[in-house]
Amino acid sequence: MKLNWIVVSFLFLASFTLHADERMELDAPTKVRCLEVLRAGFVSDEFWPSMHAAEGLTLGGYGAEVRERLVSRLNAEKDDQRRCGLARELVRAGDTKKREVMLDILRGEDDYGHVHAAESLYKVAGAAKAKPIRAAFAQSKNTNLQLMAAAALGQAGDAEALAFLRKKMRRAKDPKVFTIVAWVLGRVGGKADRSLIRSRLVDAPDPIAKAHLQHALAALGDREGQMALTRNLESDNPSIRVFAAVFSGDARMTSVKPQLIELLEDETLDVRIRAAQSLLVLAR
Numbered sequence: 001m002k003l004n005w006i007v008v009s010f011l012f013l014a015s016f017t018l019h020a021d022e023r024m025e026l027d028a029p030t031k032v033r034c035l036e037v038l039r040a041g042f043v044s045d046e047f048w049p050s051m052h053a054a055e056g057l058t059l060g061g062y063g064a065e066v067r068e069r070l071v072s073r074l075n076a077e078k079d080d081q082r083r084c085g086l087a088r089e090l091v092r093a094g095d096t097k098k099r100e101v102m103l104d105i106l107r108g109e110d111d112y113g114h115v116h117a118a119e120s121l122y123k124v125a126g127a128a129k130a131k132p133i134r135a136a137f138a139q140s141k142n143t144n145l146q147l148m149a150a151a152a153l154g155q156a157g158d159a160e161a162l163a164f165l166r167k168k169m170r171r172a173k174d175p176k177v178f179t180i181v182a183w184v185l186g187r188v189g190g191k192a193d194r195s196l197i198r199s200r201l202v203d204a205p206d207p208i209a210k211a212h213l214q215h216a217l218a219a220l221g222d223r224e225g226q227m228a229l230t231r232n233l234e235s236d237n238p239s240i241r242v243f244a245a246v247f248s249g250d251a252r253m254t255s256v257k258p259q260l261i262e263l264l265e266d267e268t269l270d271v272r273i274r275a276a277q278s279l280l281v282l283a284r
Contacts, residue, residue, distance in 0.1 A: 024257055026279060030264075030279065034056075035057075035062070037275075038056045038277070039053070041276075042054055042065075044269060046270075049269050052274060053277075054089040054093070055092060057093075058093045059277060066089055067094060067095055070086050073086055074087060080105050080108075080112050080116070081113050081116040084105060084117050084119075084120040087099070088102065096126070099127060103121070103130055111145075115144045117132075118145055122151040122152040125156070128155070133149050134149075136148070137150055137153055149161075150165050151165070154188045166196060169193075169197065170196060175204065179212040182212050183216060194221075194225075198213075207240060211232050211243050212243065215228075215232070215243055218253065219247055226253060229244050229256070230259065233259040233260070238267075241266065241268065242271050245263055245275045246274040246277065246278060249278030253282075257279070261279070264279075
């Protein structure tokens with residue numbers, strides 16, 4: 001029995017290598033269901049899931065739908081955090097002029113929307129040379145703002161910002177800080193960051209924080225991280241299922257196609273949206 005378990009484990013691990021970075025085939029009925037999930041989420045009354053649905057539609061090749069609906073919503077929205085979300089998804093969908101909306105919020109004296117602006121600029125890239133991002137990185141009063149500015153700069157390959165993020169990953173005592181950094185490094189870092197992220201697993205205070213670290217590792221090609229992500233797709237915690245679903249696409253994990261298809265019928269809207277998004281991403 002022990003020998004069989006070893007063989008099965010080896011084959012399971014090998015499957016990640018075999019499926020990584022492959023383009024996944026998606027049958028027509030599944031694609032239709034993905035689009036149904038995303039379009040329903042897009043018009044949902046739940047604001048942030050609706051933005052995630054917009055992201056999924058754009059990444060799936062349907063950015064024109066997003067642009068058509070979101071311009072009027074942005075013009076009518078007064079809340080700066082939500083305006084960042086709307087502008088972000090318009091930029092992602094191709095309306096790059098809306099990047100200025102986020103920069104204006106970041107420049108503003110009211111700090112209510114500052115972190116959201118920096119995070120949104122990181123998510124759609126292209127603002128690393130902007131003075132407000134540099135200023136947000138230079139300040140140290142607001143840690144989350146500094147981290148998101150560093151993420152935006154690090155995405156563009158800024159050596160100082162990447163060094164700052166790795167220092168935080170290594171030394172931060174606050175789990176919220178090193179889990180945010182892990183999330184960022186999972187997307188802008190490299191394989192050399194895996195040992196650093198792995199070293200903080202013992203410091204994760206709860207399953208959600210641990211999942212952030214595991215999923216970052218998965219996105220960087222770590223096999224144990226990919227195995228953990230696969231398990232997390234079936235977690236009892238909907239937040240963990242959401243994170244696992246979206247990182248499945250980031251990690252190019254075509255091996256989890258069956259689990260993602262099951263999650264299209266999940267009871268939680270954001271889980272369904274992120275599963276649909278990753279299925280479309282993996283099929284492109």
